[in-house]
Amino acid sequence: MPQPQLDEHGRLRHLLTLEGLPRATLEHLLDRAEQLRALSHNGTRRLDLLNGRTVINLFFEPSTRTRTSFDLAAKRLGADVINFDIASSSTVKGETLLDTVHTLEAMHCDAFVVRHKESGTPEFIARHLRSNCAVLNAGDGNRAHPTQGLLDALTLLRHRADFSQLCVVICGDIRHSRVARSDVHALRTLGIGELRLCAPESLLPDAAEMPGCLLFSDFDAALRGADAVIMLRLQKERMEGALIPSEAEYFRRFGLSSERLAQAAPDCLVMHPGPINRDVEIAADVADGPRSLILEQVGNGVFIRMAVLQELLGK
Amino acid sequence: MPQPQLDEHGRLRHLLTLEGLPRATLEHLLDRAEQLRALSHNGTRRLDLLNGRTVINLFFEPSTRTRTSFDLAAKRLGADVINFDIASSSTVKGETLLDTVHTLEAMHCDAFVVRHKESGTPEFIARHLRSNCAVLNAGDGNRAHPTQGLLDALTLLRHRADFSQLCVVICGDIRHSRVARSDVHALRTLGIGELRLCAPESLLPDAAEMPGCLLFSDFDAALRGADAVIMLRLQKERMEGALIPSEAEYFRRFGLSSERLAQAAPDCLVMHPGPINRDVEIAADVADGPRSLILEQVGNGVFIRMAVLQELLGK
Amino acid sequence: MPQPQLDEHGRLRHLLTLEGLPRATLEHLLDRAEQLRALSHNGTRRLDLLNGRTVINLFFEPSTRTRTSFDLAAKRLGADVINFDIASSSTVKGETLLDTVHTLEAMHCDAFVVRHKESGTPEFIARHLRSNCAVLNAGDGNRAHPTQGLLDALTLLRHRADFSQLCVVICGDIRHSRVARSDVHALRTLGIGELRLCAPESLLPDAAEMPGCLLFSDFDAALRGADAVIMLRLQKERMEGALIPSEAEYFRRFGLSSERLAQAAPDCLVMHPGPINRDVEIAADVADGPRSLILEQVGNGVFIRMAVLQELLGK
Known part of the structure; x- marks a missing residue:
């Protein structure tokens, strides 16, 4: 599989799958998670690292557990979170998935957290982005989480x-x-x-x-x-x-x-x-x-x- | 009825019912509400007292009115609010109520605001918590509000x-x-x-x-x-x-x-x-x-x- | 049509329709939007101009696109946003629209963003407000957007x-x-x-x-x-x-x-x-x-x- 999730400097650009990611990238993320835990345990639960950033939860499968986890993670970093309600969205009115994505990008969002029952949807979105928005796979079909x-x-x-x-x-x-x-x-x-x-x-x-x-x-x-x-x-x-x-x-x-x-x-x-x-x-x-x-x-x-x-x- | 809602120092630990609460506790809450009103009327609508705290609305009965009131209250104190959508949650997938609660606790939330059609549900949750999360009864059956x-x-x-x-x-x-x-x-x-x-x-x-x-x-x-x-x-x-x-x-x-x-x-x-x-x-x-x-x-x-x-x- | 949307000083009080609004009012809003764009492009995406203010999205027609746009706009100005879920609200329990509105006003909200399939609903709400809350028409019937x-x-x-x-x-x-x-x-x-x-x-x-x-x-x-x-x-x-x-x-x-x-x-x-x-x-x-x-x-x-x-x- 190609690695559209790494940029030309080998830095993480999206998180679509762990397959093929370098060990150093994984260890870096694990280390950072440990640092965040340490901060939290010392009482610093809310950081302002992502103030002004917008994270959009695009969940095409019901999942409160994972969505809540991403929601809390984004809020604790200071980001704004939009839970995009698929059931009442334009996607239902016949808008294509990519038109929905491009519309949300045009509102200047910074990340999509995507869950979809079809394998490959997060990667499909990542390949067609028009901004430097990041895609985080929150579970696609039976492919990756x-x-x-x-x-x-x-x-x-x-x-x-x-x-x-x-x-x-x-x-x-x-x-x-x-x-x-x-x-x-x-x-x-x-x-x-x-x-x-x-x-x-x-x-x-x-x-x-x-x-x-x-x-x-x-x-x-x-x-x-x-x-x-x-x-x-x-x-x-x-x-x-x-x-x-x-x-x-x-x-x-x-x-x-x-x-x-x-x-x-x-x-x-x-x-x-x-x-x-x-x-x-x-x-x-x-x-x-x-x-x-x-x-x-x-x-x-x-x-x-x-x-x-x-x-x-x-x- | 026992008072699991008071701690060993007689301080409020949960708010499950007013039955049996000391008059001083009630008066203390009423006084504090008055102080918050005074601040609000003087233009201080948002306080940062609960920055970094997470309040989870667990409404098993539809109620926009009470939920909105709690939502605004929490946000005006600076807390993050998660409206846990029961309809699309793991509880629907067959997860037990307590597993849902323990999962949310494990994400480090600070309070559950609970509404349920069965009397005693908020107390049931309070008795089985594994963290020092607080439970606020937002109406249970015909028992208490x-x-x-x-x-x-x-x-x-x-x-x-x-x-x-x-x-x-x-x-x-x-x-x-x-x-x-x-x-x-x-x-x-x-x-x-x-x-x-x-x-x-x-x-x-x-x-x-x-x-x-x-x-x-x-x-x-x-x-x-x-x-x-x-x-x-x-x-x-x-x-x-x-x-x-x-x-x-x-x-x-x-x-x-x-x-x-x-x-x-x-x-x-x-x-x-x-x-x-x-x-x-x-x-x-x-x-x-x-x-x-x-x-x-x-x-x-x-x-x-x-x-x-x-x-x-x-x- | 009368202009309940302008106050006695000719300032915008609600935004219900563009019909009859003075050219200067329109140009003022367009200029301000340009300034906000300039700030955003220079990296200032979040302003604190509306800290402590509460914006309530009252969408009686499904619309994620427009609602998300208003939601982001309010959050980027620092306001708290409540997405009032009509489907599970008291309006469904038989409460009248105005009782719902007055109830939300009593919680000290600052703006209603209203979408409704009936033309004139935002104006109807604006005429019956009891506070100095503002009404923003997000689309009513075939009348105005x-x-x-x-x-x-x-x-x-x-x-x-x-x-x-x-x-x-x-x-x-x-x-x-x-x-x-x-x-x-x-x-x-x-x-x-x-x-x-x-x-x-x-x-x-x-x-x-x-x-x-x-x-x-x-x-x-x-x-x-x-x-x-x-x-x-x-x-x-x-x-x-x-x-x-x-x-x-x-x-x-x-x-x-x-x-x-x-x-x-x-x-x-x-x-x-x-x-x-x-x-x-x-x-x-x-x-x-x-x-x-x-x-x-x-x-x-x-x-x-x-x-x-x-x-x-x-x-």
């Missing part, structure tokens, strides 16, 4: 500073998961020791798409000795498509129960991008248990999004 | 400084009214002289629930000599439940007409929490008349909500 | 400083267009040389309503020698009403193709209020071509709205 990949990497790093000896399992509908793809790109770029992807046979990705990853359909085998496990949300519509059996059967084979977790390393960390389906892909007691980093992930998400916005919009 | 109780008390106080000799009537569907309950708690705690509750027989509360109040089903008798009357909005769905007769019949027996108002004290004040049903529970000419404090109530609502936010979030 | 008229005048002025020799064509559903009316008022007040209105016979206005304008039903004739052409959006519902033939037939007779544009002056400017229907009223290559000012119009819209807000709310 780069801020999720970064926040998962940050969360893991804070607990396991040395990635080189680490074995991480990602379990769920890998084939259709943008979270899985961005996690794979982040963790591999940052030099993770071993990366195991586990899914029902029908939901495994093509091996060629995930070089350097080990594929499993036996969750118990995948978990053995793992240092961290990232559970994916079960999309209920998969069941309708007959790609997975019942919820109960799914939990029996691919759910993370405390018994199953016992097969991993004794201090194995548990992650999940949320929102969780309790007792479907993860047992409630595991989600709420001492190894769960699920809420830490949420908190790190705001710092990561602040870091990305600062990198892209700060002068 | 504490900022309405405070703003009604404030409105009355500004016109009748001595509550001890005052006779106040509340008329409408007392049984199902959170406004009535919070008004009763506020006025009784502040030492109101006489409190009369008037409703159709089917909509009267249990006498035991309202100690110290006089119950009436004859509005003319209830009004006799009253110094102030608070009319409640008729919820149209009560009629479907056959608990009240037609609108016309309701107005004939329980509507506040100017003829009926003549039976009260000559300078009897008229209040209503809004939105009003003109000529259903209150005649249009009374709502718009010289004794009506309805719009003053609205204005006081913003100052009360600022006072509560400042008390709960100010350091 | 004054900020559009101003921004179109500004856009044209920046390219053709001398209006006196200029020939401008407006083409589309003139009869039902508030944009056409406000453009006519702006351009005639500012001394445009010649103004031609072109529409299918069934969509022409009464000649008496547009004094000083030339009416055409032959677009080729109207275009001959024109210096600028403003294309109007085709409202699809007109076709349902059998007032116009098919889209293809409409484009053949009234669509702006590059061939047709060749009949105008060689440097004829092309404008459109948006959102455009590509290849219905305007060919895609013309909309995107070198003479198109469509996106400039959008950018100017923000500066015009800032200028109006500053004029109405600045002390």
